[in-house]
Amino acid sequence: MDIDARIKRRQHRDEDPQLVRDYEALSPVAHIDEPSDRGPVFERLLDHLDTVFDGRLPPNAYVYGPFGSGKSAIVTALFSHLERFSTETRSVIYTSTRAGSQTSPGFIYVDIRETTSEFAFYHRVLDALVEDPVPEHGISTGELRTRLHDILRASRTGVVIGVDHVGEPNSTETSDLIDLFAGLPSNVSWLAIGRNEPDEIALTEYTATSIRIERYRKQMLVDVLMSRASKGLAQQALDHDLARQIAEWADGNAHDALAALFIAADRANRAEQSRLREEDITAAFEEIPRPSVSLGRVLVLPANRQLVLRELVDLDPEDRASVTKTTEAISAKPSVDLSPGTVKRFLYEMAEIGIVERVQSDTATGKGRPPSRVELRFPPTVFRRLYDLQSS
Numbered sequence: 001m002d003i004d005a006r007i008k009r010r011q012h013r014d015e016d017p018q019l020v021r022d023y024e025a026l027s028p029v030a031h032i033d034e035p036s037d038r039g040p041v042f043e044r045l046l047d048h049l050d051t052v053f054d055g056r057l058p059p060n061a062y063v064y065g066p067f068g069s070g071k072s073a074i075v076t077a078l079f080s081h082l083e084r085f086s087t088e089t090r091s092v093i094y095t096s097t098r099a100g101s102q103t104s105p106g107f108i109y110v111d112i113r114e115t116t117s118e119f120a121f122y123h124r125v126l127d128a129l130v131e132d133p134v135p136e137h138g139i140s141t142g143e144l145r146t147r148l149h150d151i152l153r154a155s156r157t158g159v160v161i162g163v164d165h166v167g168e169p170n171s172t173e174t175s176d177l178i179d180l181f182a183g184l185p186s187n188v189s190w191l192a193i194g195r196n197e198p199d200e201i202a203l204t205e206y207t208a209t210s211i212r213i214e215r216y217r218k219q220m221l222v223d224v225l226m227s228r229a230s231k232g233l234a235q236q237a238l239d240h241d242l243a244r245q246i247a248e249w250a251d252g253n254a255h256d257a258l259a260a261l262f263i264a265a266d267r268a269n270r271a272e273q274s275r276l277r278e279e280d281i282t283a284a285f286e287e288i289p290r291p292s293v294s295l296g297r298v299l300v301l302p303a304n305r306q307l308v309l310r311e312l313v314d315l316d317p318e319d320r321a322s323v324t325k326t327t328e329a330i331s332a333k334p335s336v337d338l339s340p341g342t343v344k345r346f347l348y349e350m351a352e353i354g355i356v357e358r359v360q361s362d363t364a365t366g367k368g369r370p371p372s373r374v375e376l377r378f379p380p381t382v383f384r385r386l387y388d389l390q391s392s
Contacts, residue, residue, distance in 0.1 A: 018234065019269040019276075023385055025232030026265055028258035029296045031073040032227075037220040038074055041213055045078055048209060052082070052105050055157050057189045059208035062201070064194055067294065068253030069213045071193050075162050076109055082160075083107040105189075106159040112171045113164075113300045121172070121180050122148055125161060149185055158187030166194040167201050168297065169353040174203050181206070215252025222247045224254055225261055233265060237275050245278070249285055255294060260284040263381045284379075293354050293377040299386060301355070304338065308346050309355070310387050311336060313380035322371035323347055323358065347374060 024030050051058050065071050083106060108128040115121050122144040127134040129151050134144070152158060165171060172180075181190055192203050198210040216224065222243045229238040238261070246264075250257035263284035268276050298309065311330045312320070319329040323344060331340040338346075350356045351374075358372040 019237055019273060020233060020265050022232040023262070023266075023389060026228055026258065026262045027386060028255045028262065028382065029294075029299060029386070031076045033077055033080065035070055035073045035077055035224075037223050038070060041070075041074055042078060044211055045074070048211060049082070049160070052160065055103055055105070057105055057158050057160065057187065060190050060192075060206055062192045062194070062198060062204050062207045062210045063213060064196060064198065064210060065213035066215055066253075067195060067291075068250070068255040068257075069215050070254050071213050072111075072164055072296075073254075074213065075164065075191070075193055079107045079109045079160075079162050103157050105157040106155075107162070108159055109162045109164065111164050111300075112166055112177070113168065113297060116170075116172055118176075118180060119144065125159075126151070129159070145183065152185045152187055155187060158185070158189070160189050160191060162191045162193065164193040165296075166192045166203060167196045168194070170297075174201055178203060178206065216247075216254055216257075217252070218244070218247050221250060221252065221254060221257050225257060228258060228261065229265075233276075234274065237265070237268075239275075242276055242278065242281055246281055246284075249281075256288055256290075256292060259288055259292070259295070259379050259382050262385075263287055263379055266381055266385060287381060288379045289375075289377050291377075292379065295378055295382055295386070297353075298355060298378050298383055299390075301350075305346050305350060306387060307336060308338070308343055309350070309383065312356070312374065313376065313384050320374045321361070322373060324371070326374045 020026070045063070048061050049058050063071060063075065085104065106129065108125055110121065110124050115124050119141045122141060123134055123136065126144055126148045129148070163177065166177060167174060177192075181188070192207070194201060194203075198204040204210060222240065225243040225246055226238065226240065229243070242264075246257050246260050250260065260281060261284075264276050264280035267283055268280045273280075299306070301309070308330055311333045312326065315326065315329050318325070320326050326347060327340050327344040330336055331338065331343050336343070347356065351358045354377055357375045357377055359375050360372045
């Protein structure tokens with residue numbers, strides 16, 4: 001446990017008992033600075049990136065692995081540390097009188113879930129390279145590209161760009177991503193991160209190596225759960241036996257394991273308990289769809305889609321019996337300033353990309369096809385709580 005966590009516990013000592021101290025620490029979409037028990041994976045990535053310590057760019061690479069294996073957590077943590085190293089090195093060199101000193105390449109992380117256009121991609125990269133914020137309006141894609149080229153061409157060592165969540169539904173097409181990379185100067189290399197096997201994605205034709213990240217082993221996942229619980233819950237709120245049960249159920253998927261912990265903690269907190277009980281985690285298991293969609297995908301949807309989902313998760317089952325009923329129920333909500341046609345279109349769009357699912361009813365109501373009800377592909381408790389927290 002770090003010093004800040006110890007201090008926070010002392011601050012909360014005299015307050016009313018509260019099981020959940022920090023929902024963000026329990027969130028399956030939050031990445032911590034030091035992912036637990038992933039040393040060998042970090043070493044493999046550092047082996048690939050080793051040339052940066054001599055001031056040279058590494059070749060392009062593809063990092064892949066199954067959903068919940070911690071790819072994003074690992075890469076974001078590593079890039080954060082390497083960028084700090086790079087900045088410190090540049091600072092030392094710029095103030096040194098030694099001639100011929102080498103600098104280190106910079107590191108930029110891009111989440112392609114949030115960066116879905118050419119403009120957004122170049123804006124994100126440029127914004128990471130300059131001190132002053134790059135305007136989001138009043139500047140064209142061509143201007144962004146020109147400024148980016150000018151800055152990168154003036155760099156001695158260039159940058160490594162990590163591009164996460166490639167190949168996912170509703171994100172930038174792989175072919176478009178290749179074109180974006182091709183439009184950058186030669187002193188740029190990239191590290192793509194995705195779930196697909198290398199032979200399933202055209203991007204690997206332009207990479208020197210592929211690095212697989214395996215699912216978490218059971219004990220690793222127990223350590224992750226206990227570490228998050230120590231940051232987000234009251235002392236001794238989660239015992240090892242319950243953590244082992246969650247880890248065994250999650251089968252190496254850290255996202256689902258943390259979602260289960262989040263739901264169980266929220267349930268216990270609302271019941272004013274001081275500890276999680278077995279019935280809390282059992283209820284959590286029942287709530288999480290298998291397979292589920294990443295909450296990270298849900299929480300980067302446009303605000304109006306998220307608003308529709310926020311109302312959807314609170315609907316009674318009878319209001320989700322058909323798309324028509326669901327549309328009517330959501331459109332009637334005072335917080336929703338959208339026409340029924342727009343709400344229905346959003347529901348169909350989100351069904352196409354797997355955020356929700358249209359499940360055909362078993363009972364016919366007359367002529368024609370039976371109606372299809374709307375089912376969630378993500379745990380509603382986690383989305384509801386995180387949505388409300390970011391909206392408050």
